[in-house]
Amino acid sequence: MTAPLTPPPPPHEHSSASHQGQPAPAGAHLAHPGYGAPVEPDGPGLKAEVRQAAVITVAVAVSGALLGVLWWWLAPSVPLVGDVVDKSWVVYLKDSEGEQAVGVDGTFTLLALAFGLVSALAVFLLRRRGGVPLVVALGVGGLLGALLAWRVGVWLGPAQDVVAHAREAGKGVTFSAPLKLGAKGALLAWPLAGLLAHLGLTALFGPRDPEPVEGV
Numbered sequence: 001m002t003a004p005l006t007p008p009p010p011p012h013e014h015s016s017a018s019h020q021g022q023p024a025p026a027g028a029h030l031a032h033p034g035y036g037a038p039v040e041p042d043g044p045g046l047k048a049e050v051r052q053a054a055v056i057t058v059a060v061a062v063s064g065a066l067l068g069v070l071w072w073w074l075a076p077s078v079p080l081v082g083d084v085v086d087k088s089w090v091v092y093l094k095d096s097e098g099e100q101a102v103g104v105d106g107t108f109t110l111l112a113l114a115f116g117l118v119s120a121l122a123v124f125l126l127r128r129r130g131g132v133p134l135v136v137a138l139g140v141g142g143l144l145g146a147l148l149a150w151r152v153g154v155w156l157g158p159a160q161d162v163v164a165h166a167r168e169a170g171k172g173v174t175f176s177a178p179l180k181l182g183a184k185g186a187l188l189a190w191p192l193a194g195l196l197a198h199l200g201l202t203a204l205f206g207p208r209d210p211e212p213v214e215g216v
Helices: 011-019 046-062 064-074 100-126 132-156 162-169 184-205
Strands: 079-085 088-093 174-176
Touching (some): 046 064, 046 132, 064 100, 088 162, 100 184
Antiparallel strands (some): 079 088
16 A cells, blocks of 8 residues: 655745744745845944044134134233344343243143133034044144144234334333244144043043843
8 A cells, every 4th residue: 555645835834834943944044134234334434524524624723813813912911122232232121030921821821722622522512423533633623723823923913023123112112022932832732632622522421332231
């Protein structure tokens, strides 16, 4: 006698058995909801970050003109006096023990620190996620802005030729010295303050990565 042949199950029954925990046949590929799905980029791309960094660099650097105007307006004047010795003009400090020159450097430094804090806050509010291009833009823009502020202040200040200024003012008449930055290290106050402030804002208020879930 011949045993009755059992017909193979229909395709839909085989598929349902696979879903119930039975192993899939060799060569079969199970679909996964996450496989093959397009991955959304996390934030703007590199090109967008570079464009934003370029705009920030220019904006921060140009704002240095305002710092230069404020420095010229708020910095104390250094009094000089001219005299004629052996038919030649000489210029002296009217108050040799005065601290006006230190006040000029201090005014620039304080203003640069304030501009660094404001620029860091503006960049952070613009893009909270930060990024290396934006941080570099903040530092480079702050340095360029400080250099521009220095040159603008010197240009707006009194004449650089103190001998000609003394002749114009007259012998024994007090006049203001040219505006100059004695401590060139003050030029780093803006970029350093901006970088440190931005780092602190990002650490305190920046977006956090999701914490991993146990067992996943």
